[in-house]
Amino acid sequence: MENFHILLSFSLLSLLISPRTATAQLSPNYYANICPNVESIVRGVVAQKMNQSPIAAPASLRLLFHDCFVRGCDASIMLISPVGDDERSSPDDMTLKPEGYDVIISVKAALDSNPQCRNNVSCADIIAMAARDAIFLSGGPLYTVELGRYDGKISTKSSVVLPQPDANLDLLTSTFAKFGLTQTDMIALSGAHTIGAAGCRSFYNRLYNYSPNQPTDPSMNPGFAQQLQQRCPRFFRPSDFAFLDTTTSRTFDNIYYQNLQRRMGLLGSDQVLFTDLRSANTVNKFASNQNEFFSAFVNAITKMGRIGVKTAVEGEIRRDCRFVN
Known part of the structure; x- marks a missing residue:
């Protein structure tokens, strides 16, 4: 499948954290008392972006796959390195469209305009919700997204490896x-x-x-x-x-x-x-x-959304999805 990534290495800390512990933190109601309107805010922005560009929906969906299949669903795909050694700079991620990144940045800005939500929703969760809403608003199923991921702090070009489009x-x-x-x-x-x-x-x-x-x-x-x-x-x-x-x-x-x-x-x-x-x-x-x-x-x-979920110990909630805090 085109542009799907496989994980080559984990950080030492991620090996010390039980995957079961990490995924146990996920819950559909994770933001109920943190940012009660998170779902409606995300869907509103995704709908607006889809009205502006037909590329917004597939671009948002691809971001989720490209994110989860490298270091796990931790928004590492969003990080920008000043020296160009980040995932999005890899040849395989160069095919990702700017409209997808724009959706996530715009959702983040909308959430941060709400005092209760400001800096309380992870970029990783935003990617997961935006993908779901892109699917639903394109005529696909409406499903519940498990939430509670933390954002990773590492993004390297060398970690991006994937099967070619002619993979058997x-x-x-x-x-x-x-x-x-x-x-x-x-x-x-x-x-x-x-x-x-x-x-x-x-x-x-x-x-x-x-x-x-x-x-x-x-x-x-x-x-x-x-x-x-x-x-x-x-x-x-x-x-x-x-x-x-x-x-x-x-x-x-x-x-x-x-x-x-x-x-x-x-x-x-x-x-x-x-x-x-x-x-x-x-x-x-x-x-x-x-x-x-x-x-x-x-x-x-x-199931894919549970890959490599970060805990508060190994992750953070980024103030800007493009940079670590």
Whole structure:
């Protein structure tokens, strides 16, 4: 799956903190007496940003994945290093759109304008809530977000490593398994590609360089390949892109899986979910029943939100999401 990160190392302190202790602090009502209006404030800002830009929703959702799959869900993706040695400076995170960062910064500003909430809501929790609201406001499920994360203090370029967009099923499954996520979880979370887009570089080889005797990936629908070649010619511009779900690119639904059945998955790591018989049945289930997809997605993203949760001992609540206190 494109732009998913795997964790290479933990800080010594994080190894000393029991993951069970960290996740036990999470609660849907964590801010009930700290910032009672946190949910409505976050959703209001996300809705405003989505009205301003169609990129805001998928960009916000991608931030959550990119954050959780490196050092855990601790907003390390937001940190800016003065020497450029931060996660967002890595080649893989350079694809993240500024609209996603802007949503988080804007939510933080809105919360800080409320005296009761000021500097009491972590950036990590803001990312989790903004992603949920982007999903819901795009037509997806409304689910409860567990809250109570603290923000991490470390962000390094070298910690960002991820499977390539042409990753096979074994690599995708093993990557997610490192974080306690099953193959079904991985396939459900891949459904986040029902909104958003990818640059031509991410799937160029499927169009032109698949093999010496077969330039175009044979798992790709020929008509779909021709459409993509028009959007992404051999000498494409850096700004050229295609939608991950060409049918309903702004709606969070199960059409992504139906597209895989039609061999219209944009990335190789998308299409392999259907072409590999070990995962095809799950794709078929989600394609035929949107409620099944929504239920599996909520379960998977809730589990993902518990990865690497920081406690007050190892984290903080940043006054500015871009810098440690």
